[in-house]
Amino acid sequence: MTVEQYLKKNGPTLSSVLIKELSDDGLSQEAIRKRISRLKSPVNKIIGFFKDNQAFYFLDEQFQTQIYFENLRACLKTDAKKYFSVIRAIEYHYGYIKKDHLSSFTFSPTQNLTSHRNISDVITQLKSLEVIIDDGDYYMLNDLITSKKANFQLYKGVELAKETILSQFYNYSKSIGLVSYNSGKFHSEFAKFQFGFVAPSYVCGITSFSKNILHPAFVLTDVLIGNKVTIEDVNTYLAKIDVIKNTSKNNFLPYLILDNVNQDAFKLLKSNGIIVGFVNKLFGSEYEELLRSLINTVANAGAILKQNPQAYIDLIINLNKLVDGKTNNLKGDLFELAVGYYYSNISQNIDIGRKINYTGFQREIDVYASSQGSLTICECKAYKRSVDLDQTNKWLTQKVPVIYDWIRSFENDKDIIFEFWSTSGFTTEAQDLLQDRKEKSRKYKIDFLSENEIIARAQKSKAQKIVEIMREYFIKD
Structure with a gap:
């Protein structure tokens, strides 16, 4: 079977799949790589997104069709997770997300960091594929890359509730002396990654000393509410935390505030030492009901x-x-x-x-x-x-x-x-x-x-x- 025949039958796919398929015909993998790298129209390819220098191959006639975007999504999910995390972040937020909030829900740094592509470059590349759409103050998804229907009003309601929670968490943290007074920042950076809330903490036991200088720890808080948190969402969050563990000189306390989480996702968070706060446990059931009313009223x-x-x-x-x-x-x-x-x-x-x-x-x-x-x-x-x-x-x-x-x-x-x-x-x-x-x-x-x-x-x-x-x-x- 030729590459063109395979793509016509199965739709766009990664080079690794083509190599495996053609290997069954007795050719060496190196010979196959050279053959497919020289392919020209009607076979086309996308490079620069996938791990192990893989390319995404498709026929000219398939470009930007339903099967093109469906298969592209599947390949991003398995072999280009930093890009897929952007798709998932927008989906989680009902098809819209504020531009200056997006990076909090990915594991791409806000600035240049060795071995990591910054969020600005990731967004530029996804826009070049027409996977995400620039909508003024927001990003949204191409309808063909997702099966979920966008709901701007619901997103606005959830976003307003999240901002309320972050503000409440800041006041709560100050009241118990967890964070330094009037030092918290919303949608801010720590170790070149963005969080919903960042504040220094001088609590005994989590600070550090270097050359007789006291260094604070940092409280890092993100909020995921209004939708069920899955393993997928948790893996993105943990990937961000793992990079910070390896690059930050400061200690930190990672908080994730939720209202609805898959049990396996919850266990994964706990096993990785993440502090999980449920809205009703932190602020009371009456507060949680108020937020639901807020979301419903706005939506x-x-x-x-x-x-x-x-x-x-x-x-x-x-x-x-x-x-x-x-x-x-x-x-x-x-x-x-x-x-x-x-x-x-x-x-x-x-x-x-x-x-x-x-x-x-x-x-x-x-x-x-x-x-x-x-x-x-x-x-x-x-x-x-x-x-x-x-x-x-x-x-x-x-x-x-x-x-x-x-x-x-x-x-x-x-x-x-x-x-x-x-x-x-x-x-x-x-x-x-x-x-x-x-x-x-x-x-x-x-x-x-x-x-x-x-x-x-x-x-x-x-x-x-x-x-x-x-x-x-x-x-x-």
Whole structure:
């Protein structure tokens, strides 16, 4: 059987498989290697990804087809694990992951490290294969490389819960003296690898001395929640830890916070000396239920705000009671729900955090409110600083036109209104630009709201509870 015949029958595969197959015909492995290395169209290959210098062979007609991506995925899983860990990380997070969070869930270093390809290079190579897709602030997967359906809203809910846990863990660690006060960093590096939380610890017994200098140990924490943790996920985490064991001069305590784990995966973590913390054991079952409510509210925000808006009010109140540091760290994500709550009282339908793809351009809509004669699209920011000119200009030139064209592709009758809500207001330059566009725009309406306008809108709302929410959680500081 020729290589071409084999690939046509079985689909794309690695060179090692072809060598084994052709060896059955009596040829030496060296002769086979030379033969297949000289193959030309219609046989093609990918090199530079797989262990032992293997190549991935495919026919021209198979390129970027379903069988191509299915077999590529299988080969990455067995023979290019550092690349497959990226695929698995995005799958675990429901098809999306923030760019600056991805490396925490791989075992590729953030900087150059001998014998290890850094995460930037890994991502570049996967993008060249069109395995992962650059989606602005996020990475997502090519639909043909995964059988799992992406769910952006669910990802956002889980991500918000994870950030809450990391913040809570930091406060907990400080309260018992485990980590040095005000020294913790989120999504930070240790020994050239990224973790969700990193902080030095001066606890007796885990620090070290060198030339009469005290060196702290480091608490390294990652969070995997919202999906079942498998052996695959654990092996990626342990691979990261193993590299650090061999390269770091500092002692460290590895924490992995979970809510649902395969029993074999749990045993593997424990046998490797990893400190495993379950959310309900660390912070209580009431806290765990609150996080589930948070995830559900964000994942199903449009339906919940329209059918049961009180659920959002209850969530805010309970978060304020149970989460240390109040809701300060959650303001950005919860503010769009507050704007959604406002519009749930005056609109027929609303959608929160909607992702659109129009003519190859992907954009995220914070709040999409539909009324009888109009559609309102809101950009929502709850920063401590004022929104500046650069961000305002990007919204006006990169976001608004694409969303407008997308709406007009299916809706020609309703007026379209774009609003920018900012609890901290706008810089003078940004405000001047917005006012100019507001006065000159003809195809659609533009409006912008700072603190005073937000409160004024809330006071005119049918639901006076929105005034309380805005003042208590988003406006005052």
